[in-house]
Amino acid sequence: MEEFLKKLKKHLDNLDNKKFIFNIFIILVLSVVFLIMLNGYTSDEENNNPTVIKESSNEYNNLVRDDYESYIEDKLSEILSKLRGVGNVDVMVTLEDSIEKIPASNVTTTKEITNELDSQGGTREISREDETIQVVNTSNDVVVLKEVKPSIKGVIVVAEGAENSLVLETIYEAVKTVLGVAGNKVQIFPSK
Numbered sequence: 001m002e003e004f005l006k007k008l009k010k011h012l013d014n015l016d017n018k019k020f021i022f023n024i025f026i027i028l029v030l031s032v033v034f035l036i037m038l039n040g041y042t043s044d045e046e047n048n049n050p051t052v053i054k055e056s057s058n059e060y061n062n063l064v065r066d067d068y069e070s071y072i073e074d075k076l077s078e079i080l081s082k083l084r085g086v087g088n089v090d091v092m093v094t095l096e097d098s099i100e101k102i103p104a105s106n107v108t109t110t111k112e113i114t115n116e117l118d119s120q121g122g123t124r125e126i127s128r129e130d131e132t133i134q135v136v137n138t139s140n141d142v143v144v145l146k147e148v149k150p151s152i153k154g155v156i157v158v159a160e161g162a163e164n165s166l167v168l169e170t171i172y173e174a175v176k177t178v179l180g181v182a183g184n185k186v187q188i189f190p191s192k
Helices: 002-014 018-047 055-081 165-179
Strands: 091-097 100-103 105-117 123-135 144-147 151-157 186-190
Touching: 055 091, 055 123, 055 165, 151 165, 165 186
Parallel strands: 151 186
Antiparallel strands: 091 151, 100 144, 105 123
């Protein structure tokens, strides 16, 4: 490489358009550096693709479920503590099941209708329908179109000020509204 550069420099010294050739050389070097950086950026981006599942399914579900529960609990505690008459709030949320992942798939449907004549002159129609579902994979990883969050099984709220019936009702209505759950899934208790 070093010898090549020396020969290139000697050749450039002998040319009349040294400045032009030098500018082309600089552009070439900058282009190579840019392509190397672009390749490194795109390979990092492919590794962080959120639609392809690379983790084991149970481990991923548990991690997402725990994060989802914590997120709901934190946001609900934060908003409830801002209500009039409410002090410190602790919230516990339990989820019905785990995250449901809907994979990308190719569906092929074949429908076949056959009309037959029997020996007594009657006709009968035979209808057959086949459906083939093929899940889309990329490098042995399933491509996920959508993730459905689990439904809420129950909510417990322990709040300062919940001994007041008006505050209790306000908290109760707020939890039902924000989570979209039935009233029988929500329990509110005053804190000690």
